[in-house]
Amino acid sequence: MRETEWRGWRRRSLGRPGSWLFWAATLLAVTVALVSVRGELDQAHVTLIYMLVVLGGSASGGRALGFSLACACFLLIDYFLQTPYDTLSVDKPLDWLVLLAFLVTATVATQLLGRANAEAAAARRRAEEIDRLAALGAETLSAGRADDALAAIAKVIRETTGAAECHIYVAGTGGGFRLGAHAESAAAKAGGRDADRSTLETVAWVAEHRWAATERLDGTPVRTSAAQGASAALDAALAPARALLLPLVAHDKSVGVLLLADSYGLRLDPARRRFLDALSYYAALGIERVELVAEAEHAEALREADRLKDALLASVSHDLRTPLTTIKALAHDLAGGGDERAAVIEQQSDRLNHMVADLLDLSRLNAGGVPVHTEINAVEDLVGAAIQQVAGALGGRQLRTALALREPMPVGRFDFVHSLRILVNLIENALKYSPADTPIDVAMRGEGAMIAIAIADRGSGVPAAERERIFEPFYRPAGGASPDGARAGGAGLGLAIARRLALAQGGTLSYEDRPGGGSIFTLRLPAARLGAEGVEEAPPLAVSS
Amino acid sequence: MIPQGQREGTGLIVDDEPQIRRVVRNALQGELARLVEAATGSEGIDMAAAEKPILVVLDLGLPDMPGIEVCREIRKWSSAAIVVLSARQSDTEKALLLDAGADDYVTKPFSTLEFTARVRANLRRAQAAQRPSEHRVAIGELVMDLAARTVRRGEHTVHLTPIEWELLRTFATQAGRTLTHRQLFNAVWGRTFGDPQQYLRVHVANLRRKIEQDPLRPEIIVTEPGVGYRLEMPG
Numbered sequence: 001m002r003e004t005e006w007r008g009w010r011r012r013s014l015g016r017p018g019s020w021l022f023w024a025a026t027l028l029a030v031t032v033a034l035v036s037v038r039g040e041l042d043q044a045h046v047t048l049i050y051m052l053v054v055l056g057g058s059a060s061g062g063r064a065l066g067f068s069l070a071c072a073c074f075l076l077i078d079y080f081l082q083t084p085y086d087t088l089s090v091d092k093p094l095d096w097l098v099l100l101a102f103l104v105t106a107t108v109a110t111q112l113l114g115r116a117n118a119e120a121a122a123a124r125r126r127a128e129e130i131d132r133l134a135a136l137g138a139e140t141l142s143a144g145r146a147d148d149a150l151a152a153i154a155k156v157i158r159e160t161t162g163a164a165e166c167h168i169y170v171a172g173t174g175g176g177f178r179l180g181a182h183a184e185s186a187a188a189k190a191g192g193r194d195a196d197r198s199t200l201e202t203v204a205w206v207a208e209h210r211w212a213a214t215e216r217l218d219g220t221p222v223r224t225s226a227a228q229g230a231s232a233a234l235d236a237a238l239a240p241a242r243a244l245l246l247p248l249v250a251h252d253k254s255v256g257v258l259l260l261a262d263s264y265g266l267r268l269d270p271a272r273r274r275f276l277d278a279l280s281y282y283a284a285l286g287i288e289r290v291e292l293v294a295e296a297e298h299a300e301a302l303r304e305a306d307r308l309k310d311a312l313l314a315s316v317s318h319d320l321r322t323p324l325t326t327i328k329a330l331a332h333d334l335a336g337g338g339d340e341r342a343a344v345i346e347q348q349s350d351r352l353n354h355m356v357a358d359l360l361d362l363s364r365l366n367a368g369g370v371p372v373h374t375e376i377n378a379v380e381d382l383v384g385a386a387i388q389q390v391a392g393a394l395g396g397r398q399l400r401t402a403l404a405l406r407e408p409m410p411v412g413r414f415d416f417v418h419s420l421r422i423l424v425n426l427i428e429n430a431l432k433y434s435p436a437d438t439p440i441d442v443a444m445r446g447e448g449a450m451i452a453i454a455i456a457d458r459g460s461g462v463p464a465a466e467r468e469r470i471f472e473p474f475y476r477p478a479g480g481a482s483p484d485g486a487r488a489g490g491a492g493l494g495l496a497i498a499r500r501l502a503l504a505q506g507g508t509l510s511y512e513d514r515p516g517g518g519s520i521f522t523l524r525l526p527a528a529r530l531g532a533e534g535v536e537e538a539p540p541l542a543v544s545s
Numbered sequence: 546m547i548p549q550g551q552r553e554g555t556g557l558i559v560d561d562e563p564q565i566r567r568v569v570r571n572a573l574q575g576e577l578a579r580l581v582e583a584a585t586g587s588e589g590i591d592m593a594a595a596e597k598p599i600l601v602v603l604d605l606g607l608p609d610m611p612g613i614e615v616c617r618e619i620r621k622w623s624s625a626a627i628v629v630l631s632a633r634q635s636d637t638e639k640a641l642l643l644d645a646g647a648d649d650y651v652t653k654p655f656s657t658l659e660f661t662a663r664v665r666a667n668l669r670r671a672q673a674a675q676r677p678s679e680h681r682v683a684i685g686e687l688v689m690d691l692a693a694r695t696v697r698r699g700e701h702t703v704h705l706t707p708i709e710w711e712l713l714r715t716f717a718t719q720a721g722r723t724l725t726h727r728q729l730f731n732a733v734w735g736r737t738f739g740d741p742q743q744y745l746r747v748h749v750a751n752l753r754r755k756i757e758q759d760p761l762r763p764e765i766i767v768t769e770p771g772v773g774y775r776l777e778m779p780g
Contacts, residue, residue: 321632322562322606325654329568332657353654376743378750384761385768401761409754411747417636417771530747 019061023069027053027076035080043095046081047102051109058110062117066110074103129275132160136282146293147181150286155183157258157279163266167259168248169203170287177203180256180287203257206245210254215243217265229273229280240265246276250284255291258283309363320356324349358493361421362473365500372415372504376528379410379444379451386423387442390431397431398439410444412451413528418501422509425494426455426521434459434518450507450524458518467511471499498523554668555579555596559589559615560604560630565653569602569630572657576600576664586610593619600668603647604630605638613645620646626667630655636771640725643772648722666721666778682717684765684778687756689717698756708733709752716766716776725773749774 030053034046050073058066075088078099083091090096139152150168158166164187170180177200202221206213212226214237222241226233229246238244243261247254258280260266268276328349334342364370380403387399430440438458445452462470469475473496495509502509507525514520556577560566561584570580581596583589586607593601601619605612616627629642629650639650648667651660682689688697694710696703705713715724715732724732729745753760767775 321653322565325632326562326564326568328654329572329657333571349654375746377746380750380753380760381746381768384753384763385770387762388767389770401759403759403761409747409750416746420770530744 019057020065020068023053023057023061023065026056027069027072031076031080038081038085041081043082043098046077047098050077051102051106054106055109055113058113059117063110063114066113067107070103070106070110073106074099077102125271129160132156133278133282136279146286146290150181150283150290151183153279153283153286154181157260157276157283158183158185160279161260161266161268161272161276162262163260164262164264165260167261168283168287169207169257169259170290171207171254171256177207177257180290199259202245203259206247206257207254210247210249212237212247213245214238214241215245215261216240217242229268229276234273238266238268242266244268246280248280248284248287250281250288253288255284255287306363306366316356321353324353324356328353355493358497361497362493362500365497365504370418370501370504372418374413374415374505374526376411376413376530377416377419379412379453382414382416382419382423383442383444383453385416385420386427389420389424390427393428393431397436399427399442400439401442403444408446410446410451411528411530412525414507414525415501415505418505419507419523419525422498422501422523423453423455425498426523429494429521430455430457430459430519433457438518446527447524449527451527452522452524454520454522456514456518456520458514458516461513461517461519462511470511471495471509553578554599555581556600556602557581557583557589557592557596557598557625558602559583559586559592559607560602561585561606561608562604565604565630568657569660572661573600573602573664576661576668586612586615589615590618593623593625597623598625599671600664601625601627602630602664603627605642606632613642616642616647617645624671626664626671628664628667639769640727640772643723643725644727650723669778670719670721682720684717684720684776687765689713691717696756703755705752705755706748708748709755712748712752713756716774720776720778723769723773723775727773729773 030049034041034049054066054069054073057069078088078090079086082095082099090099136153136156139149139156150170154166154168158164165182165184167182168180169177172178198221202213202215202223205223210227212224212229212231212234214222214224214234216222217240219242222237224233224237226237227247229244234244242263242265243259244266246258246260248256248258260268260276328346331342331345331349335346361370383401387401390399427440427442434440434457441454441456443454443456445454466475474492475496476492499509502523502525505525507523510522510524512520512522554577556573556579558566558569558573558580560569560582566582566584570582573580577600581592581598583592586609589601589603589607592598601623603612603615603619607615612629612631616629619625619627626649627647629639629647630653631639631642631650632653642650648670649663651663680690680692682691686698687703689695690697691714696705696710696713711733712729715729726745733745749766750760753763753766756765757763765776767777769775
């Protein structure tokens with residue numbers, strides 16, 4: 001409510017001085033008119049006309065005026081209009097009955113009218129509150145910037161509560177508080193309160209405990225155990241207070257503090273305090289919005305940086321490959337002539353190419369720019385392609401596979417290229433981290449809704465503490481678990497890329513210890529159900545000759 | 546059979562990097578009688594028209610025009626084997642290239658050995674395409690009789706479903722050439738009906754179970770990840 005309305009509301013409850021004068025004059029005029037013809041009047045005429053005056057007065061001027069008019073009418077009827085005239089005494093006892101009946105009827109009618117008026121006023125106030133909430137909602141939603149919305153909320157809260165000032169403190173990331181928005185009346189603008197140290201301390205206390213606090217007229221802070229403005233625990237602390245601090249909680253998180261201040265004392269009745277609670281929830285949501293917007297802007301900036309980084313990495317990787325081709329080809333020619341150093345050069349250029357590819361993939365995965373094409377694929381096809389790709393790196397190592405041709409072929413719905421990359425990474429890892437004379441085992445099986453491909457080695461396994469860390473980028477095993485340090489020197493990206501690629505196509509990648517020593521890495525991908533017409537065995541065409 | 550190194554015909558190398566041209570030239574030295582080089586796409590197209598090469602080695606990262614355009618242009622009037630060199634490892638791009646008429650691609654950095662083998666296979670296939678097609682095709686131990694529609698491995702007959710037969714026939718008639726998924730769809734499902742194309746990969750896996758010694762180490766039908774499949778002629 002605005003200040004003027006607040007005064008008007010007080011005036012309505014007592015009645016305006018104007019209406020008292022008006023009804024006194026009306027009463028006088030009616031009496032003069034009736035007295036002039038009192039000889040020809042019946043008592044019923046007199047009482048009914050005065051009843052109209054009483055009802056009119058109490059309807060427009062309130063209950064107090066109604067009672068006063070009823071009493072005045074009682075006396076006027078008795079004195080002027082009942083025989084004997086011009087005296088308070090009455091001839092017939094029945095006349096007393098008429099007078100008393102008039103008084104009781106007028107009083108009851110006034111009382112009823114007053115109550116109806118009060119209810120109407122309350123309903124009007126509710127309607128105004130709802131209007132205000134709606135306006136607040138519309139303003140906060142339409143405000144272009146989140147900070148503007150918060151300022152609008154502060155303004156509405158101040159106007160509604162009639163306080164001189166309204167401050168909204170926002171919890172900062174570092175634990176401190178900053179003034180997010182404030183609104184003040186024209187009078188308070190000159191000598192408004194400053195956020196001194198003790199205020200900030202109280203603000204911090206309120207936010208931490210989620211309890212309200214007040215400040216007496218002399219400045220003494222009072223810390224309460226009331227969580228909300230409407231609670232009765234706040235009554236005593238508010239009795240004469242110049243400031244009220246309420247915690248702002250959104251989604252069970254303390255996001256800030258609302259401070260209402262008026263150096264002449266706050267006037268907050270329980271109804272208004274209830275409304276204040278609703279408004280302060282708006283304020284809490286406003287703060288949350290400000291924070292979300294800030295976060296989104298920050299994230300957008302980070303994404304932009306990521307995009308640039310990605311573009312740079314892509315171009316660098318691309319430009320690196322061309323000289324690598326030359327180096328590799330020339331080294332290969334030299335190695336053919338029997339120079340072992342050339343073989344090392346070729347090997348290292350392969351390694352470099354590998355790292356370039358890894359970096360490129362990780363940067364693309366991080367930027368979310370990796371398209372996933374899931375299609376129906378045969379697991380055998382995938383494993384076969386992986387074996388074909390690592391064939392050059394096997395160097396005589398044994399890669400064992402078990403394939404039961406009688407079993408139905410495991411078929412999945414996944415991205416072939418991504419899954420191939422995962423498997424190649426896993427097999428290369430297994431080759432790196434297990435002794436050269438041990439075989440690598442590749443197994444595949446259906447597991448209901450998933451198909452699983454397991455790569456098992458006889459290396460030293462992964463310590464329990466590092467089982468999740470191995471999937472982080474740039475992870476290197478502590479103490480170099482690799483028996484062959486030179487070959488193990490990747491960038492530590494293989495497993496990180498593998499897991500992200502698995503997740504991107506609805507799969508998982510997990511580690512477990514292998515019974516008898518070693519590691520098992522299992523890639524699980526969504527299985528596919530083939531339609532009846534999919535791969536049925538039609539009658540063979542070829543006939544034995 | 547066909548000789549390992551053939552010393553006839555012209556090869557055209559289109560690449561703006563002199564070092565790469567040198568590497569390719571060294572790798573092709575024993576394969577062709579004559580090698581010519583171009584540094585830009587338009588120069589490459591002109592030389593392909595003038596020299597009538599039987600092999601074009603085309604780099605994708607040309608300064609003047611996209612490699613795929615050069616490929617399309619040359620393919621309009623030339624039956625030369627086109628082998629593309631790509632620095633990007635994007636498989637969609639490779640598939641697009643093959644659909645645009647390229648015969649094969651090699652990803653940088655490539656090994657000279659692999660490159661030479663690919664070139665040989667493509668040259669052999671280009672030559673084979675010019676000879677009248679034979680009824681019997683031998684793929685290692687496997688013998689296909691295209692007229693009788695039978696496949697035999699040694700003494701045993703291999704039983705294939707109609708789709709598997711169409712697949713193998715398509716592979717065999719374009720041996721050594723990487724066929725994209727799309728090309729296989731068109732070749733196989735263009736003739737038959739009722740079978741969802743999405744099962745292509747499953748059909749290939751089933752076919753491998755029937756004709757490969759070890760389906761997990763296929764020697765006849767090789768997977769080109771993200772692009773398609775290729776039938777390798779042993780030897």
